[in-house]
Amino acid sequence: MRQVIADLPASKIREVANAGMGRQDVLAFWFGESDEVTPEAVREAAVASIRAGDTFYAQNLGLPELRDAIAGYVSARHPPVGMDRIAVTSSGVNALMLAMQALVGPGDEVVAVVPVWPNLTAQPAILGATVTRVPLRPKDGAWMLDLPALTAAVTERTRVLLVNAPNNPTGWTLTRGEQQALLDHCRRTGTWIVADEVYERLWFRAEGACAPSFLDVAAPDDRLVVVHSFSKSFLMTGWRLGWLVTPASLVDALGKLIEFNTSCAPVFVQRAGLAALAEAETFVPGLIARLKTCRDTLLPRLAALPGVQVATPDGGMYAFFRVAGQDDSLAFAKRLVADHGLGLAPGAAFGAEAEGWLRWCFAARDPQRLVLGVDRLAAALRL
Ligand SMILES: Cc1ncc(COP(=O)(O)O)c(C=O)c1O
DSSP: OOHHHHTOOOOHHHHHHHHHTTOTTOEEOOSSSOSSOOOHHHHHHHHHHHHTTOOSOOOTTOOHHHHHHHHHHHHTTSSOOOGGGEEEESSHHHHHHHHHHHHOOTTOEEEEEESOOTHHHHHHHHTTOEEEEEEOEEETTEEEOOHHHHHHHOOTTEEEEEEESSOTTTOOOOOHHHHHHHHHHHHHHTOEEEEEOTTTTOBOSSTTOOOOOGGGTOOTTSSEEEEEESTTTTTOGGGOOEEEEOOHHHHHHHHHHHHHHTSSOOHHHHHHHHHHHHHHHHHHHHHHHHHHHHHHHHHHHHHHSTTEEEOOOSBSSEEEEEETTOOOHHHHHHHHHHHHOEEOEEGGGGOGGGTTEEEEEOOOSSTHHHHHHHHHHHHHTTO
16 A cells, blocks of 8 residues: 555544444534535435436536536626536545646645645645645634745645635635735746635625635636535535536546546436525525524634633634643543533644644534533533
């Protein structure tokens, strides 16, 4: 086996979850998904597709009607894109891997803004690239970009700048000005930007709006790849469907790569994706409103606990916080599960920069679960 594969770290979130899975008394907030099931119209579309016999291979880049619908969905929120810039993928994580396979090889340099969902930095490492981590910096519980440090790290040698915003786990989001500055800089250095924007719709600052996207500032032929997923905004984590927006010149190559990875996304899943896009405005605004209620239930209660440092995120589905005196996040998360039935993700899972922090996914159907969870945390802190 290649050493880099043998050396891949096991998921620390799984390590905590394994200690509590199957226990009925545990309130689990460790994974990044809602406990709401996919909307019925979406599930019905998949059932109808299977009944109709959609059990065959399909186009590498996705059903033309789905690529067209995605282009329409993206164009309704950002400057217009044609379906010639869309590739359908078998999940967001598959979209990220395809982008990496297309852009980086052994010895290439990738710069990543961290802490971040660990898959983003593991993928270029698997491909033999070196990953330089540029940390966000915590200030009063919120995480901020050090723009001069990031631009200093991205040079002519940097193949890819990896940015995930709204960010998992910190909730940090890029401003429009920061996006423009990064784009200008990467134009000068010839660096690709891979922007993971899977949380763009989960944005609480303005009703109906989405988080700032690189698509809003970039030209169609800029070296920009935007990664998207059906998982988060459409309650479809288990379906494994996503997409990429890229310059049109990259799409044929992506089609070839998809052939060698998955060949295509399952047709009945793509039909479910079509239904999700067609129905999106009937259920996504309600989902966002419910998530906002969850955020506004959890955050003030968390912030009121003595010793807890936390900031209210504008986007995403996570509260990221630290407790004074608890510097070993994995040990603390395991103790919370074992002794108090509270399941959280340890900050260390997202990189050494986040050691001492904990991530709480607040996407709960019943906000009362969050209140109970805070009570358990308070008990653990013996308050
Ligand atoms: C930042 C980020 N990107 C991508 C994904 C991938 O989502 P999926 O593979 O379910 O589409 C996730 C999932 O947690 C994520 O947090």
